[in-house]
Structure formats: structure tokens, C-alpha cells
Amino acid sequence: MVDYALILRQVLDPELLLIVFATSIYGLVIGAIPGLTALMSVALLVPLVTFMDPIPAIAAIITASSMAIFSGDIPGALLRMPGTPASAAYTDDAYGLTRRGKSATALGAGLIASVAGGLLSACVLIFAAPSLATIALSFSSVEYFWLAVLGLSCAVFVGGPSLLKGLASLLLGLMFATIGMDPVGGIPRFTFGNPDLLSGLGLIPILIGFFAVSELLRSSQHLGTEERVQVAGNQSLFRVMPGLLRRHKVGVLRGSAIGTIIGAIPGAGADIAAWISYAITRRVSKLGRLDSDEGAQERIMAASASNNASVAGAYIPATVFGIPGDAITAIVISVMFLKGISPGPTLFLRHPETIYTIFSIFFVANLVMIPMGALCIRGFGLIVRIPPAYIAPIILMFCILGGFAVENTLFSVGVIGVIGLLGYMMEANEVPFAPAVLGLILGPMIEQSFMTTMLKSQGNLMVFVERPLGAAFAVAAVLAWSVILLAKAFGRGRPDETALPPRGTISTAHPVIKETK
Amino acid sequence: MKVHDFFIGAFFLIIGSGICLYASQLPVPHHVKYGPGVFPAIIGTGMILVGAAIAFKSLSVAKGGKWLERPSWLESPKAAIRFWIIPASIPFYMLVADSFGFVLTSMVIMSSMLWVRGVSPLRAIITGVAVSLVLTVLFASILKVPLPWGPLTGISGHLLW
Numbered sequence: 001m002v003d004y005a006l007i008l009r010q011v012l013d014p015e016l017l018l019i020v021f022a023t024s025i026y027g028l029v030i031g032a033i034p035g036l037t038a039l040m041s042v043a044l045l046v047p048l049v050t051f052m053d054p055i056p057a058i059a060a061i062i063t064a065s066s067m068a069i070f071s072g073d074i075p076g077a078l079l080r081m082p083g084t085p086a087s088a089a090y091t092d093d094a095y096g097l098t099r100r101g102k103s104a105t106a107l108g109a110g111l112i113a114s115v116a117g118g119l120l121s122a123c124v125l126i127f128a129a130p131s132l133a134t135i136a137l138s139f140s141s142v143e144y145f146w147l148a149v150l151g152l153s154c155a156v157f158v159g160g161p162s163l164l165k166g167l168a169s170l171l172l173g174l175m176f177a178t179i180g181m182d183p184v185g186g187i188p189r190f191t192f193g194n195p196d197l198l199s200g201l202g203l204i205p206i207l208i209g210f211f212a213v214s215e216l217l218r219s220s221q222h223l224g225t226e227e228r229v230q231v232a233g234n235q236s237l238f239r240v241m242p243g244l245l246r247r248h249k250v251g252v253l254r255g256s257a258i259g260t261i262i263g264a265i266p267g268a269g270a271d272i273a274a275w276i277s278y279a280i281t282r283r284v285s286k287l288g289r290l291d292s293d294e295g296a297q298e299r300i301m302a303a304s305a306s307n308n309a310s311v312a313g314a315y316i317p318a319t320v321f322g323i324p325g326d327a328i329t330a331i332v333i334s335v336m337f338l339k340g341i342s343p344g345p346t347l348f349l350r351h352p353e354t355i356y357t358i359f360s361i362f363f364v365a366n367l368v369m370i371p372m373g374a375l376c377i378r379g380f381g382l383i384v385r386i387p388p389a390y391i392a393p394i395i396l397m398f399c400i401l402g403g404f405a406v407e408n409t410l411f412s413v414g415v416i417g418v419i420g421l422l423g424y425m426m427e428a429n430e431v432p433f434a435p436a437v438l439g440l441i442l443g444p445m446i447e448q449s450f451m452t453t454m455l456k457s458q459g460n461l462m463v464f465v466e467r468p469l470g471a472a473f474a475v476a477a478v479l480a481w482s483v484i485l486l487a488k489a490f491g492r493g494r495p496d497e498t499a500l501p502p503r504g505t506i507s508t509a510h511p512v513i514k515e516t517k
Numbered sequence: 518m519k520v521h522d523f524f525i526g527a528f529f530l531i532i533g534s535g536i537c538l539y540a541s542q543l544p545v546p547h548h549v550k551y552g553p554g555v556f557p558a559i560i561g562t563g564m565i566l567v568g569a570a571i572a573f574k575s576l577s578v579a580k581g582g583k584w585l586e587r588p589s590w591l592e593s594p595k596a597a598i599r600f601w602i603i604p605a606s607i608p609f610y611m612l613v614a615d616s617f618g619f620v621l622t623s624m625v626i627m628s629s630m631l632w633v634r635g636v637s638p639l640r641a642i643i644t645g646v647a648v649s650l651v652l653t654v655l656f657a658s659i660l661k662v663p664l665p666w667g668p669l670t671g672i673s674g675h676l677l678w
Contacts, residue, residue, distance in 0.1 A: 164570050167563070168529045171529070171563045172564075175536060175560050184553070187546075187553040189557060213604075220596075220599045220600045389631065389635055392603075393627045393630040393631055396603060397626065397627060397649075397652055398652075400606075400607065400610055401662070404662070404664075405656065405662045408662075410610075413610060413611055414611055420603075421604055425518065428519045429522075429525055447556045451555070451556065454555075455551060458550065459550055
């Protein structure tokens with residue numbers, strides 16, 4: 001029996017609310033600075049959250065990521081520079097509204113849709129995750145193997161324009177995962193006598209290297225912008241929001257549904273959710289097809305609901321199967337392990353209060369977003385005034401401290417540097433990160449489930465398709481690859497690396513899908 | 518820094534071959550059929566195939582790009598310093614932090630990075646000192662991260678509580 005009073009007490013704990021409040025400011029500021037992504041906000045939080053209790057730690061991550069995804073809209077609408085890649089899809093629409101003197105509408109639409117998307121997908125999370133967990137209880141190593149294979153296939157598919165480079169990235173991530181002691185016999189691999197390598201490279205230093213250090217390298221020549229900001233007063237913000245939500249409720253609902261599903265697919269995150277929702281709205285929605293202000297609002301709201309919905313969607317596979325939906329939940333999973341909570345179906349049985357408290361935090365964070373988001377819109381002028389020359393050195397110190405604090409070794413500081421350079425080269429050569437990150441996280445699960453199954457069956461490969469559930473997953477994996485290869489052969493529906501070109505700015509960090517008309 | 522896709526393919530091909538070679542030398546325990554080398558060998562073989570495919574495709578369709586595209590940080594010596602100071606700070610920190618302590622090392626890294634990014638020397642030093650102290654209070658005092666103190670060990674008691 002779930003103790004609802006305990007959940008309520010945990011959610012309304014003053015310390016937790018204080019952390020939600022503080023991290024909401026942090027997330028909003030990071031998201032509003034172009035070039036700093038939601039993922040970076042989470043990666044830089046890790047050294048802080050490792051010293052918190054489990055629930056506040058995850059609350060901090062949920063709040064910071066949700067806020068950063070929303071506040072990326074603000075510079076998009078006011079400066080035509082998306083603050084995070086997730087806002088790139090509708091930046092032109094939002095900026096267009098601002099130029100016609102309707103910045104409050106553009107930002108109000110983004111804010112209320114983000115809140116609605118976040119709340120709706122949190123509802124889905126609360127209702128869908130426990131029933132999925134009941135099914136997952138009957139999984140054996142075979143099912144986990146296929147599930148991980150499915151996850152990796154999705155990661156390659158959404159990774160970028162080149163299937164081969166996506167695969168190469170995936171294999172690189174899997175290779176990183178094999179460094180250290182092998183999961184079955186404990187024999188050291190690729191350690192070359194270095195004791196620091198025995199426990200592997202560490203997920204957090206690699207993520208900091210990929211997503212923070214490589215971004216610093218890429219933006220090293222960006223020292224400032226001469227843009228003048230017309231900051232939107234929020235006098236009319238609260239007045240426009242209810243009307244917007246009423247007129248565009250269908251778009252918001254559709255966007256939230258798309259976002260939740262895309263978020264749950266491993267490898268696809270908020271940016272892809274926003275692009276897909278935007279493209280679908282443009283094609284199927286009566287309002288979304290229009291080139292008028294009304295059409296722009298519909299598209300902004302559908303895509304904005306979608307990117308915030310994807311944040312909660314990613315927690316479905318993360319909490320139910322322990323398979324992260326994106327890099328943020330990958331961090332959440334490793335923080336959970338650090339704190340002694342192992343994600344997976346048994347978590348729903350043994351600690352239902354913990355998991356429901358985590359889900360409830362989505363409601364708190366998204367409700368807090370209304371006043372805090374409005375404040376951030378008002379205070380955006382101050383955020384823009386932070387000179388970029390000062391931001392990078394502070395982030396670098398946070399990266400170094402982050403690498404050090406998680407494992408307390410100078411070795412992991414070195415890892416963030418090497419991976420940062422590698423990430424910079426990969427990004428410049430269109431080798432996507434997402435498959436490598438997924439490979440790194442799912443690698444041990446794949447290897448362990450593969451090896452234990454092989455050892456149990458004494459090398460009989462048929463065991464992978466003998467159980468009905470396992471066979472169904474195997475068919476799904478084969479289907480996924482057929483779709484990938486067919487799509488490749490016919491050249492349709494492939495993600496295309498064409499980032500929106502913001503004027504003289506740091507470009508966004510991730511490959512994005514071009515809208516196909 | 519963008520290079521021709523041929524090099525990308527060659528990179529993965531070489532790494533894959535190295536992995537396969539290493540995996541083949543891993544010992545297989547007597548009582549089990551599948552040793553620790555099986556999974557790395559699969560990955561290595563995959564990398565060889567994918568690397569070869571990337572390299573082959575880049576040459577056959579002639580759209581692998583230029584052999585080498587000049588990165589933006591090669592435009593001027595200043596730009597190069599602004600770029601390389603970031604990766605250089607990390608080995609610098611690893612070498613120096615234990616003997617000189619976090620506070621002093623961080624001050625040097627922060628101030629010099631601010632300076633090469635166009636901040637006036639005085640401002641760079643003041644900001645470097647201030648940020649390093651704030652970070653120390655946050656991480657060492659509040660979060661209890663065992664940061665090295667170096668020559669400042671004697672006064673560390675005043676900052677740790």
C-alpha cells in the first residue's frame with residue numbers, strides 16, 4: 001500500500017522546496033544564456049547533488065532541466081538566438097511575433113505551453129510507469145538484452161545525418177563501457193596497468209567532457225554580442241496566457257503526447273521532440289498551417305509543450321527499465337545508483353513512496369515555473385548583460401571540480417579534458433554524441449545480459465528468441481533496423497543536420513531535424 | 518576542426534583493429550566458454566567494418582569534404598591561445614593542484630583565461646581571486662569535497678567549518 005501522506009510530506013518538505021526554488025533560478029539562467037544547454041546545467045549540478053539526499057538531488061535535476069528547456073525560449077523570442085537546441089524549432093516564429101510588437105504573446109505562449117506540457121506528461125508518467133513496471137518484473141536477461149539493443153538502435157537512428165557515423169559513435173561508446181573490470185569474471189580490460197581505470201572511465205566525467213568542455217572549445221571565439229534587447233514587460237503576460245491555452249489546447253495536447261513519446265525513446269531528447277511536434281503541427285493542424293500570428297502561436301505552443309513533455313517522458317524507461325531516455329536521465333540513473341537507489345521494476349515494489357515522490361516533483365517544478373518563468377522573462381535584460389568572457393572560465397572551473405568531486409581523483413579531471421577534445425573533434429566532423437552516450441550507459445547492461453545468457457545456454461543463440469516476450473522484442477529490434485535501412489535507402493524522414501542559423505551567435509550543440517515540407 | 522571523412526573512417530578502422538588485437542590476448546578462464554574478450558572483439562570488428570565503410574564511401578562519392586578545414590582558432594595567435602588555454606588548463610590543474618592547492622591553481626587558471634579573453638589584467642585577477650574563494654567555500658566548506666590546499670593548509674581551518 002502506497003503511503004500518500006508520506007509522499008505529500010516529502011514533496012512539501014521545506015528543504016526540498018528551497019532546493020526546487022534555488023535550482024529553478026539556476027536552470028532558468030543557464031537555459032537563457034545561448035550556448036549553455038539544459039544538459040550542461042544538469043552535468044554541472046552533479047558535483048552539488050552528490051552531496052544531497054537522494055530525493056532532493058533528483059528534484060534539483062528535474063527542476064533545473066525543466067526550467068532550462070523553457071528559458072531557452074526567451075533569447076529565442078527576443079534575440080533570435082535559441083538558448084538551448086530545444087527552442088531552435090520555433091525561434092523564427094517567436095522572434096517574428098516579437099518584431100510585430102507581441103513579445104508578451106510569444107513568451108506567454110512558450111511559458112504556458114511548457115507548463116502544460118510538463119504537467120500532462122507527468123500525469124502520463126505517474127499512470128504508465130507502474131503498469132509498465134509490472135510487466136517488466138517478468139523480464140529475464142534476454143528481454144533486457146533486446147531492450148538495450150532496441151534503445152541503441154533508436155539512438156543510431158536519431159543521432160544525425162549519417163547512419164555510419166552514428167554507428168561509429170555508438171561503437172565508441174560501447175568501447176568506453178568495456179574499460180575496467182569485465183562484468184562477468186572481473187578481469188581487467190584496457191586498463192594497461194593503471195589502477196584508476198579499473199572501475200572504468202566514469203559516466204559523469206565523460207558527460208561533462210562531451211557536453212560542457214567540448215562546448216567551451218567550440219564557443220571559445222565567442223566573446224560577446226552587440227545585441228540590444230527589448231525586454232518584454234510581463235504586465236500583460238498573465239493576461240494573455242489563459243486565452244492562449246484555451247485557443248490552442250488541441251495543439252498543446254498533441255505536442256505533449258508527441259513529446260512524452262519521443263522523450264521515452266532512448267536517444268531522442270527535447271530538441272528532436274520540438275522539431276517533430278513543430279513539423280507535424282505545420283502539416284496537420286488547421287491553425288498551425290497558417291502564416292498569421294495565430295499560426296505562429298499554435299506552432300510555438302505545440303513545440304514548446306513537446307520539449308517540456310519530453311523531459312518527463314524520458315523518466316519512463318529510466319525508472320521502469322533502468323534504460324535512460326536521454327543524457328539527462330542517464331545522469332539521473334547514475335545519481336540514483338550513487339545514492340543507493342537502483343532504478344528498475346523492483347523500485348516500484350519496494351520503494352513506491354520514493355518513486356512517486358520523484359514523479360510528484362514534476363508537478364511542483366512545473367507549477368513553480370509559472371511565477372519563476374515570468375520573473376526570468378522580466379529579468380532577462382540582466383542575464384544578457386553577463387559578459388560571455390566571464391562565463392567560460394567559471395564553467396571550466398565547475399567542470400574541473402565536477403570531474404574531481406564525483407570520484408575524488410585527478411584522473412577523472414584528465415578524462416574530462418581528453419573527452420572534451422574528442423567531443424570537439426566529433427562535433428566538428430558530424431559524428432553525433434548521443435549514440436556514444438547511450439552506448440556507454442547501455443554497454444554494461446548489453447554485455448552482462450548477453451554473456452550471462454550465453455553462459456546459461458552454453459552458447460545456444462536460440463535462447464534469445466525462445467521466450468515469447470524476448471522474441472517479440474527481437475522482432476521489434478529487427479523491424480527498427482529495417483525501418484532505419486529502408487528510410488536510408490529511400491532518403492526520407494532522415495534527420496538532417498541543418499541548424500537554424502542564429503545571427504553571429506554560438507550555434508546550438510546538437511544536430512537538429514530539418515522540417516520537411 | 519573538420520577533416521576529410523577518409524580520416525574519420527581510418528581513425529575508427531585503426532582503433533577497431535587495436536581493440537580486436539587486445540581482445541584476442543585477453544585470457545579465457547578455464548571453466549567458461551566465453552571470456553572477457555568476446556564483447557570487445559564484437560565491438561572491434563564492428564568498428565573495423567564501419568570505419569572501412571566510412572573511408573570507402575568518402576573516396577567513392579567524393580563528398581568527404583576538404584582534406585582539412587582551417588578551424589576558426591587558427592585565424593590569429595590570440596584566437597589559438599583562447600582555444601588552447603581551455604584544454605591546457607586541465608593538465609595544468611592535474612600537475613599543480615596537489616602541490617599548490619585548489620585556491621591558488623584556480624586563481625591562476627581563472628585570471629589567465631579571463632585575460633586572454635580580453636578582460637583587463639586587474640579585473641581578471643580580482644575576478645579570479647573572488648570566484649576561486651567562492652568556489653572553495655561552496656565545495657570545500659559546504660559540500661566537504663576534499664580539495665587540496667597546498668601552501669595554504671595552515672589557514673584552511675579558517676575556511677573549513
